[in-house]
Amino acid sequence: MAFPGVAETATQSxxxxxxxxxxxxxxxxxxxxxxxxxxxxxxxxFTTPANWVSEAxxxxxxxxxxxxxxxxxxxxxxxGTSVDFVTAVSVGARVVKLRIxxxxxxxxxxxxxxxMGTFGSGxxxxxxxxxxxxxxxxxxxxxxDNAGNPFGTPPANxxxxxxxxxxxxxIESHRRELNASSENPAAWTGAEAKPDFICTMAIxxxxxxxxxxxxxxxxxxxxxxxxx
Numbered sequence: 467m468a469f470p471g472v473a474e475t476a477t478q479s480x481x482x483x484x485x486x487x488x489x490x491x492x493x494x495x496x497x498x499x500x501x502x503x504x505x506x507x508x509x510x511x512f513t514t515p516a517n518w519v520s521e522a523x524x525x526x527x528x529x530x531x532x533x534x535x536x537x538x539x540x541x542x543x544x545x546g547t548s549v550d551f552v553t554a555v556s557v558g559a560r561v562v563k564l565r566i567x568x569x570x571x572x573x574x575x576x577x578x579x580x581x582m583g584t585f586g587s588g589x590x591x592x593x594x595x596x597x598x599x600x601x602x603x604x605x606x607x608x609x610x611d612n613a614g615n616p617f618g619t620p621p622a623n624x625x626x627x628x629x630x631x632x633x634x635x636x637i638e639s640h641r642r643e644l645n646a647s648s649e650n651p652a653a654w655t656g657a658e659a660k661p662d663f664i665c666t667m668a669i670x671x672x673x674x675x676x677x678x679x680x681x682x683x684x685x686x687x688x689x690x691x692x693x694x
Contacts, residue, residue: 496542497568533663588660618656
């Protein structure tokens with residue numbers, strides 16, 4: 467067994483509007499896992515694009531903002547294309563994107579799950595996917611509508627951080643490889659303000675365990691359709 471591998475990452479930003487045409491990676495193979503995390507600087511809703519799944523979401527009325535993370539198991543015809551994540555009202559957005567190599571992860575809907583933490587805590591939630599102890603890739607997303615100000619020091623053992631920040635706010639992603647059946651990441655530390663939105667995600671490796679489709683997560687909602 468080996469850990470799921472992140473092939474590429476990228477960021478993007480959007481000024482105020484309802485259309486958020488998100489550019490995908492130039493090379494995408496069948497069964498690659500595509501992950502897109504959004505921070506909106508207003509509390510509104512998305513229309514989930516066809517064949518994408520909302521893995522977790524949380525909104526806030528103070529400050530008025532929303533975090534949501536989507537995924538798609540690639541069919542192989544997405545190279546260099548884009549997808550429009552449409553919102554109900556006009557908002558600005560910050561985006562982080564990841565591509566997981568097809569050969570390194572479970573390559574099915576049951577191979578990804580996520581949970582939202584308590585708003586404003588800066589403490590990623592415990593996540594127990596139910597797969598047993600495997601070489602799991604754990605990803606955390608951290609976001610705030612805070613004019614792009616830094617958060618401080620990320621949870622211990624989480625590395626390879628990348629972010630998108632500016633007037634619309636700040637969103638970051640960090641990850642950890644750990645053989646375990648569950649993971650409870652440490653909280654953000656430092657004098658800076660902690661992220662408002664915090665999400666823990668697990669990606670299952672290419673071998674091991676059952677293929678039951680998980681459709682629920684903690685303090686979040688998983689909806690959408692998937693083509694396999």
